[in-house]
Amino acid sequence: MRASLRADRGGLSAEPWPDCDVDCQLGRLQLPATDSISASRDSRNNRTIAWALAQDNFTQSVTDAIGRYGTARVGLVMGTSTSSIDRTEVAYTALDDAERFPQAMRQPLTHNPHAPGDFVADQLGLGGPRITISAACASSAKVFATAKRWLNQGVVDAVVVGGADSLCLSVIYGFHSLQLVSPEPCRPFDVQRTGISLGEAAGFALLTRDVAASECVLLGTGESCDAYHMSSAHPEGLGAQLCMQRALADSSLQMKDIDYLNLHGTGTRANDDTEGRVCAELLSSNTLASATKSWTGHTLGAAGIVEAVLCLDALSTGFVPGTRNTTDVEADFSLLLDSQQRTIKTALSNSFGFGGNNCSVVFGKT
Amino acid sequence: MKQLFNIGIAGFGVWARGVQSTDEFLQARKTGFANLQEHEFVNPKPSAIPPKERRRAGLMINLAVEVAHQACEHAGVDKSLVPSVFASAMGDTAITDYMCRKLARPEKLLSPTKFHNSVHNAPSGYWTISAENRAPSSFVGGFRESFGAGLLEAGSQAQAYGTPVLLVAYDIANSAPFHDIEPVTETMGVGLIITDAQTTSASNLAVASCAYGLAGSTEKTNRTPSEDALSTPENSALNTLASANPIGGALALLEMLAGLDDPDDAQGQTLRFSAAPEAYVELKF
Numbered sequence: 286m287r288a289s290l291r292a293d294r295g296g297l298s299a300e301p302w303p304d305c306d307v308d309c310q311l312g313r314l315q316l317p318a319t320d321s322i323s324a325s326r327d328s329r330n331n332r333t334i335a336w337a338l339a340q341d342n343f344t345q346s347v348t349d350a351i352g353r354y355g356t357a358r359v360g361l362v363m364g365t366s367t368s369s370i371d372r373t374e375v376a377y378t379a380l381d382d383a384e385r386f387p388q389a390m391r392q393p394l395t396h397n398p399h400a401p402g403d404f405v406a407d408q409l410g411l412g413g414p415r416i417t418i419s420a421a422c423a424s425s426a427k428v429f430a431t432a433k434r435w436l437n438q439g440v441v442d443a444v445v446v447g448g449a450d451s452l453c454l455s456v457i458y459g460f461h462s463l464q465l466v467s468p469e470p471c472r473p474f475d476v477q478r479t480g481i482s483l484g485e486a487a488g489f490a491l492l493t494r495d496v497a498a499s500e501c502v503l504l505g506t507g508e509s510c511d512a513y514h515m516s517s518a519h520p521e522g523l524g525a526q527l528c529m530q531r532a533l534a535d536s537s538l539q540m541k542d543i544d545y546l547n548l549h550g551t552g553t554r555a556n557d558d559t560e561g562r563v564c565a566e567l568l569s570s571n572t573l574a575s576a577t578k579s580w581t582g583h584t585l586g587a588a589g590i591v592e593a594v595l596c597l598d599a600l601s602t603g604f605v606p607g608t609r610n611t612t613d614v615e616a617d618f619s620l621l622l623d624s625q626q627r628t629i630k631t632a633l634s635n636s637f638g639f640g641g642n643n644c645s646v647v648f649g650k651t
Numbered sequence: 652m653k654q655l656f657n658i659g660i661a662g663f664g665v666w667a668r669g670v671q672s673t674d675e676f677l678q679a680r681k682t683g684f685a686n687l688q689e690h691e692f693v694n695p696k697p698s699a700i701p702p703k704e705r706r707r708a709g710l711m712i713n714l715a716v717e718v719a720h721q722a723c724e725h726a727g728v729d730k731s732l733v734p735s736v737f738a739s740a741m742g743d744t745a746i747t748d749y750m751c752r753k754l755a756r757p758e759k760l761l762s763p764t765k766f767h768n769s770v771h772n773a774p775s776g777y778w779t780i781s782a783e784n785r786a787p788s789s790f791v792g793g794f795r796e797s798f799g800a801g802l803l804e805a806g807s808q809a810q811a812y813g814t815p816v817l818l819v820a821y822d823i824a825n826s827a828p829f830h831d832i833e834p835v836t837e838t839m840g841v842g843l844i845i846t847d848a849q850t851t852s853a854s855n856l857a858v859a860s861c862a863y864g865l866a867g868s869t870e871k872t873n874r875t876p877s878e879d880a881l882s883t884p885e886n887s888a889l890n891t892l893a894s895a896n897p898i899g900g901a902l903a904l905l906e907m908l909a910g911l912d913d914p915d916d917a918q919g920q921t922l923r924f925s926a927a928p929e930a931y932v933e934l935k936f
Contacts, residue, residue: 454754462761463766513780527785641776
């Protein structure tokens, strides 16, 4: 990801998805072949997780934490929207005469909303509390809120947070049914924006109370609901505003203290309008704000963790990603288009989802 | 075993075969849940959702919203302010079935309403809209351990916020192909108001210390085998109902609560719910 951002390489492509005729751009992962997943847990979503867990020595870091704290003291808060529905879709194309899945696809651990959490806990050997949060596109932002509570209360000594969503027919045709899928690479906050580009991802972080040993810290989280509509944001952005304010209050910061804002910024007309209105009101002129779904596509339940990792990378390297594809900005706040090198000390990430579910997360530097 | 925090339970709601309100559950307990199996399951129609929306929402969403409202009313908490945690083993298998059948056909046409109802936090969305509630709300999945996992999360939130938290657990009866994955033969939903045990905004039916433990070999040596057992309802008719749904363990808690005349009556009782395949959440009252 670091290399792609710095080389100005976006992740979206028009290559068609198998058995899919929707004109769209996708942020698709080239997943390596793997034999490390048992037949009972095989799915594209779990393969995405296995691929992410194998990176950056993450699994070893978790093993070290288990060694230090004991297995029962290391928890897991996983976020997902799709879970392994990709596998359920495939199983439905192979129903037998009795309407049953073929034997090989009767996978209890896979065809359920907790599949990613169960898989990660199994892969990492975690014995602490484990849950899978599903709050649509806010899922893997909310994992930080739960993890922070668990750490503060001593429920755990360390906690793996993560998110995983994979491309599948449900999300492509689902967003297509709402007429939200753009045929071109998404252009958040552009006058000409035509909708979202979907993507897939998995990402993880290991949180402990050992702040001194860390380069970056989780400063605060804010959660809210719109209480307005299942799939349309509150027109005045009431829920968005509430969760940003709650995250700032939890961090004992004000908006002017935020150096970088990673916007929800999906590229739909309504979402960007709403978030733009809230940002015009709350943002101060010194905050860099960008919409990085233009690089990755909207990875739905994984968007929270992907954008958290982007914020953490910006904090530790000073590389602040811009907004791809957007040229003619329609927003009453300053949107960062070109990536920039600037030392930042605080970053806030917004994630808003169906069901009117919102979450903001604030990170800082030690 | 690790002591976590104290929790209170300030109210509950329930919808299952033969019991369609808090009061009906309290009454049914007095008669030993004698007639549960004589009743047909009735679909809930939560009055907080307009009739047209109810039809679009489907059984699982209506079930969750119904018991959410019941629990708040029983505890006397402000519906517009209470944070909420929703938990289910399988989610809305009726919608999953609809989506996957449509997508297995060449034209792949989906209803936009069914699509937005397919997110696992759909009951949370309908609940917050119906209650005009902008507090935090989550769906928590823990597969067969969803009730215990949800209880832990709701307890943790109650400590963090210092306010009552609504926990809603439910699963709907399924048929092939999901019957092979996790057979659910009875639809049921349970709502609970969880407090931090000290809160003054709601009076507790009972107060417990909440602990998390592993059922594995490392901690087993100092305990008698019976201590590993998970809680099930004592009443056999209620136990039959409970065993037909992954969140059925919650009925053991409701059964205990329904038998209390006074919070102190609960003292000395211990209930255990699975929170992960080898782990449990324990409530020691």
